[in-house]
Amino acid sequence: MMLEKLRACWGFSPTVDRNVALVEGFLKGKRFADLAQEHGLSITRVRQIIERADRHVGGGIVTEAELSKASPRSDFMVDYPYVWKLAELHRLGSVTPHHFFTELERAGSLERLVDKMKRLPGRTPTTTRELARLVWQRERGESPWPAMKRSSIAVAQPSCPVDHPDRSLQCQLTLEPALQQLVERAAESGWTEDEIAQALLELARARLKEQLPSGASCPP
Incomplete structure (x- = not known):
């Protein structure tokens, strides 16, 4: 049950299997150094992961179990383990x-929420x-309110070849309405406005950095 709760708590994390394996190994008597x-x-990283797991379940891994210290959130995560996949399926973001x-x-409950x-x-x-809404619909078979409206903006296909001098401008004009x-x-x-502009700038830089060759730097 403890490992199941941890798996539910870590949800979208790409390292969930590794983290659960670390806790399982520790519970079986393996040392931090062996697990590392x-x-x-690193031993420090292993210790951090296991101590965080201990806090998630209210103790019982590295400290004495105290049910009063366990977050109700972890119980809800066990009750609704499909939430992570549901968010991924409907492109609602990992946060x-x-x-x-x-x-x-x-x-305190899905009904009150x-x-x-x-x-x-x-x-x-x-x-x-x-x-x-999606969780309620899955649990009760009905939607409590209309589904979220999705953007209906269409992005036109390029009408000029890749090496055309106006292609970059055409792409900007195409994306401008969506932006x-x-x-x-x-x-x-x-x-x-300042927060939005700064966020878009940082996202654009991060996107550009992903496309650059290893070692290259983004323009200022």
């Missing part, structure tokens, strides 16, 4: 499940609200 060597990690479980913990979202629809991020809608939706959600 086995998984190619949305964390927000959903935070709201669920505050509400859905009731709150019905009464105060504007108080919750759109993607979190959509995930709650404008994204900026407007972010502003409606409470982000400032």
Whole structure:
């Protein structure tokens, strides 16, 4: 049950199998040094992962188990283990499940959370609200409110060859409407113009860096 709870808590993490294996090995008596060597990690990193796991389940791994210290969120993650895959399937982002479980913990139950979202629809991020709707629909077989509207902007295909001098400009003009809608939706959600512009700049830099050869640097 403990390992199952940890697997649910780590959700989207690409290292969930490794982390669970570390905890399982520790519970079977392996030392930090042995686990570090086995998984190619530092001893400090192994200790951090296992101590975090201990906090997730309220003790019982490296400290004495205290049920009162276990976060209700971890129990909800076990009750609704499919939330991570649901968010991935509907392209709601890897952070949305964390927000959903935070709201669920505050509400105390899925019923109270859905009731709150019905009464105060504007108080919750759109993607979190959509995930709650999908969970409710899966549990109850009905949707508590209409599905989230997806962007309907069409992106035109390029009409000139790759080496054409105007191709870059054409791409900018094609993406501009979608970018404008994204900026407007972010502003409606409470982000400032400066925050939005800075975020877009950093995302563009990160995207460009991924495309550059190893060792090359992004332009300022």
